[in-house]
Amino acid sequence: MVMPQPILETSRLRKIFGGLMAVVDLNFKVMPGQIKAIIGPNGAGKTTLFNIITGILPPTGGTIRFKGREISGEKPHRIAQKGISRTFQTVELFGNMTVLENVMVGRHVRTKKGLIQSGLRLPGVKREERLVLEMAQEKLEVVGLMRRANESASGIPLGEQKLLEIARALATDPQLLLLDEPAAGLNETEKLRIGEIIRKIRGSGITVLLVEHHMDLVMNISDEIVVLNYGEKVAEGTPEEVKGDEKVIDAYLGVEIRYA
Amino acid sequence: MGKENRRAVFILMICLGIFPFFIRSDYYLSIMIFIGINAIIVMGLSLLMGYAGQISLGHAAFFGIGAYCSGVLTVKLGFSIFTAFFCGIFLSTIMAMAIAIPTLKLKGHYLAVATLGFGEIIYVIFNELLEITGGPSGLSGIPSIHFFGYSFKGGWRYFYLVWTVAILLLIFSLNIIHSRIGRALRAVHGSEVAAQAMGVNVSQFKIQVFVLSAIYASVAGTLYAHFVTFISPSTFSLFVSILLLMMVVIGGGGSIWGALLGAGILTVLPESLRAFRDFDILVYGIILMTILLFMPEGIFKGLTLSLIWMRKKW
Numbered sequence: 001m002v003m004p005q006p007i008l009e010t011s012r013l014r015k016i017f018g019g020l021m022a023v024v025d026l027n028f029k030v031m032p033g034q035i036k037a038i039i040g041p042n043g044a045g046k047t048t049l050f051n052i053i054t055g056i057l058p059p060t061g062g063t064i065r066f067k068g069r070e071i072s073g074e075k076p077h078r079i080a081q082k083g084i085s086r087t088f089q090t091v092e093l094f095g096n097m098t099v100l101e102n103v104m105v106g107r108h109v110r111t112k113k114g115l116i117q118s119g120l121r122l123p124g125v126k127r128e129e130r131l132v133l134e135m136a137q138e139k140l141e142v143v144g145l146m147r148r149a150n151e152s153a154s155g156i157p158l159g160e161q162k163l164l165e166i167a168r169a170l171a172t173d174p175q176l177l178l179l180d181e182p183a184a185g186l187n188e189t190e191k192l193r194i195g196e197i198i199r200k201i202r203g204s205g206i207t208v209l210l211v212e213h214h215m216d217l218v219m220n221i222s223d224e225i226v227v228l229n230y231g232e233k234v235a236e237g238t239p240e241e242v243k244g245d246e247k248v249i250d251a252y253l254g255v256e257i258r259y260a
Numbered sequence: 261m262g263k264e265n266r267r268a269v270f271i272l273m274i275c276l277g278i279f280p281f282f283i284r285s286d287y288y289l290s291i292m293i294f295i296g297i298n299a300i301i302v303m304g305l306s307l308l309m310g311y312a313g314q315i316s317l318g319h320a321a322f323f324g325i326g327a328y329c330s331g332v333l334t335v336k337l338g339f340s341i342f343t344a345f346f347c348g349i350f351l352s353t354i355m356a357m358a359i360a361i362p363t364l365k366l367k368g369h370y371l372a373v374a375t376l377g378f379g380e381i382i383y384v385i386f387n388e389l390l391e392i393t394g395g396p397s398g399l400s401g402i403p404s405i406h407f408f409g410y411s412f413k414g415g416w417r418y419f420y421l422v423w424t425v426a427i428l429l430l431i432f433s434l435n436i437i438h439s440r441i442g443r444a445l446r447a448v449h450g451s452e453v454a455a456q457a458m459g460v461n462v463s464q465f466k467i468q469v470f471v472l473s474a475i476y477a478s479v480a481g482t483l484y485a486h487f488v489t490f491i492s493p494s495t496f497s498l499f500v501s502i503l504l505l506m507m508v509v510i511g512g513g514g515s516i517w518g519a520l521l522g523a524g525i526l527t528v529l530p531e532s533l534r535a536f537r538d539f540d541i542l543v544y545g546i547i548l549m550t551i552l553l554f555m556p557e558g559i560f561k562g563l564t565l566s567l568i569w570m571r572k573k574w
Contacts, residue, residue, distance in 0.1 A: 054457055080459035094450030097443070105447045109459025111440050115468050118439030119432040125439065132440065172458060
């Protein structure tokens with residue numbers, strides 16, 4: 001049997017901020033079609049890891065491979081082009097634009113009409129613009145925000161802003177979607193809904209890498225979990241394996257159970 | 261470009277179209293021509309400031325490059341008006357790229373500093389290259405524009421020429437704003453990091469918009485040179501760069517219509533303040549301060565807001 005190629009693979013990935021080791025020699029793989037979660041206490045390096053993968057931060061050392069090709073050190077827009085998209089822990093919407101326009105920006109990377117073509121409104125521009133609009137509406141349907149399409153993105157409730165970020169990321173046609181705490185600040189019903197949406201996204205063939213603090217959601221939807229603590233991988237495995245791991249309980253789960 | 265904009269452009273075209281039928285005085289027509297010329301530069305600046313979030317303190321230099329290219333090449337070297345015009349655009353593009361590529365890759369307002377220096381260099385060149393530019397005493401005898409034997413001499417003909425160019429560039433700008441490029445630029449304003457994650461090449465667009473605004477200024481320079489037929493360096497000094505910037509701010513950055521309004525107001529204002537004689541600068545300053553105090557987002561936004569308010573009241 002031939003092992004399928006991992007969609008994302010890091011090897012000895014490292015990030016140092018001054019004297020702080022945010023990510024320490026991290027090796028992990030994400031297989032195509034998986035929902036993989038990264039958990040760990042605050043400051044474990046999860047968001048830093050996302051920022052390195054998406055090119056916002058350069059790694060201090062090590063490599064990241066996407067579909068077998070090295071991507072470490074590439075610019076964020078190039079990485080988006082290759083098929084990695086993301087959402088942000090603290091919502092990073094374009095507050096000066098409508099909900100629909102936010103998703104339309106997501107389509108930017110898959111369209112190519114330039115300044116002069118757009119300025120002259122050449123025939124192709126109109127067609128492309130129509131396709132962008134249709135695609136954006138379709139993605140809004142996926143997360144159930146169509147009725148908000150023409151409202152200002154900064155005016156909708158937090159739960160919907162989180163969904164909007166997902167719709168915007170989907171508009172880039174990603175093969176790998178990084179979700180940074182999609183359920184943070186959501187209530188129980190919204191959490192269930194986001195779990196469903198994540199499953200639906202995976203169902204459409206997109207691999208999902210997820211950072212999340214809500215253990216019920218993580219245990220429920222993930223195929224595999226990586227546990228980070230102080231930038232180091234403490235454990236990796238299926239939800240059952242991770243739940244039973246001594247080191248994980250020490251570093252993370254134990255604390256939650258004790259104070260829960 | 262959206263229904264509202266299309267309607268507004270249409271109304272503007274009609275108003276401008278019938279203007280010379282009612283106003284025949286050469287003085288008023290020439291003021292309208294100057295408004296058109298300024299509007300062209302200010303539209304470019306407004307794209308740069310309102311959409312790319314960058315400030316240029318050197319746009320008078322691009323205006324000057326357009327004007328001097330047209331002037332020098334037609335007067336001294338006998339180039340055709342068309343060729344000289346494109347030489348101006350070409351030179352402005354090269355210069356703008358040389359400034360923008362290193363500075364706009366950095367974050368922060370390096371462009372403002374770089375353009376300030378650039379403006380001064382160009383100003384000195386205009387003054388010191390005596391044999392070519394005529395130095396401080398200027399360059400005269402620039403021919404007026406004629407296409408295929410049709411001369412654009414005379415107030416109303418030139419008025420139509422300038423405003424045709426201005427309207428075409430207005431439509432071009434509105435199209436850009438309402439395209440993926442405009443969306444990308446607004447997205448950068450909203451969240452630069454998210455825009456990058458959506459595949460927006462931030463520095464590339466900033467560079468493109470800067471070059472575009474330099475081309476607008478160069479086009480305006482050509483139109484200016486052939487209208488006044490005499491140019492001298494003082495028209496392209498730092499003060500003019502700042503005045504152009506003021507037009508964007510007074511009109512309201514981030515709106516092309518605001519740019520038109522700002523160009524109109526700041527071109528007309530000094531003319532209408534002649535009655536105050538020596539105190540005109542003083543009154544001018546007070547008016548600018550009042551506008552910015554009560555309409556910090558510019559007259560265009562201010563007027564729209566007060567219209568909405570009035571509609572609610574009555």
